[in-house]
Amino acid sequence: MVGVAEHDDRMTIGVFARTAKVSTSALRFYDDCGLVRPRAVEPVTRYRYYSPDQLDEVALIRQLRKVGLPLGEVRRVLAGPAGVAEQLLAAHLSSMERAVEDARVTLTAALTLIRDREDAVLAWSGQLLAEAIGQVASAADPSAGIPALGGILIEAAPDELRLVATDRYRLTVRSLPADRRQVPGGGRC
Numbered sequence: 521m522v523g524v525a526e527h528d529d530r531m532t533i534g535v536f537a538r539t540a541k542v543s544t545s546a547l548r549f550y551d552d553c554g555l556v557r558p559r560a561v562e563p564v565t566r567y568r569y570y571s572p573d574q575l576d577e578v579a580l581i582r583q584l585r586k587v588g589l590p591l592g593e594v595r596r597v598l599a600g601p602a603g604v605a606e607q608l609l610a611a612h613l614s615s616m617e618r619a620v621e622d623a624r625v626t627l628t629a630a631l632t633l634i635r636d637r638e639d640a641v642l643a644w645s646g647q648l649l650a651e652a653i654g655q656v657a658s659a660a661d662p663s664a665g666i667p668a669l670g671g672i673l674i675e676a677a678p679d680e681l682r683l684v685a686t687d688r689y690r691l692t693v694r695s696l697p698a699d700r701r702q703v704p705g706g707g708r709c
Contacts, residue, residue: 530560530569540578547578553591555581555598588616642676642698652683652694661687 558568662670
């Protein structure tokens with residue numbers, strides 16, 4: 521069989537990695553961390569050989585890492601009795617549940633802020649608005665017979681109101697910064 525050393529069931533790191541569904545660099549990393557050591561390392565070539573009975577251990581490490589268990593805790597799960605592993609995993613699950621709940625609260629608060637921005641109305645004093653309309657109205661030409669030239673274009677942007685008028689020769693623009701106010705009751709006007 522390719523990848524198996526003569527006279528035993530040792531698997532080369534490449535064959536073992538493919539079988540275990542991990543990368544060879546992950547196996548080297550696990551070795552460096554003391555999680556899964558090769559069964560044998562050839563002294564001259566430094567080739568690493570693993571045993572098929574190590575596959576379950578690598579599968580367990582993959583599962584523990586997939587749920588975000590830190591390497592130190594993985595080491596404790598592998599080294600300790602089942603009772604210790606159960607306690608560590610229960611504590612980790614509780615921590616993840618708290619993190620999810622914290623994320624839920626934070627996202628709900630963020631959505632509230634987003635909705636509040638939508639429910640805000642732009643407001644200006646009547647006098648300020650009247651003055652702005654008067655300033656741009658002089659550029660409008662209602663006698664031209666073209667409706668676009670006879671009126672005032674009003675554009676509401678998130679932070680300002682723009683009033684624009686033109687008679688083809690003159691262009692007048694006035695911007696009014698927004699005074700954001702919340703609509704009572706959370707509705708829109």
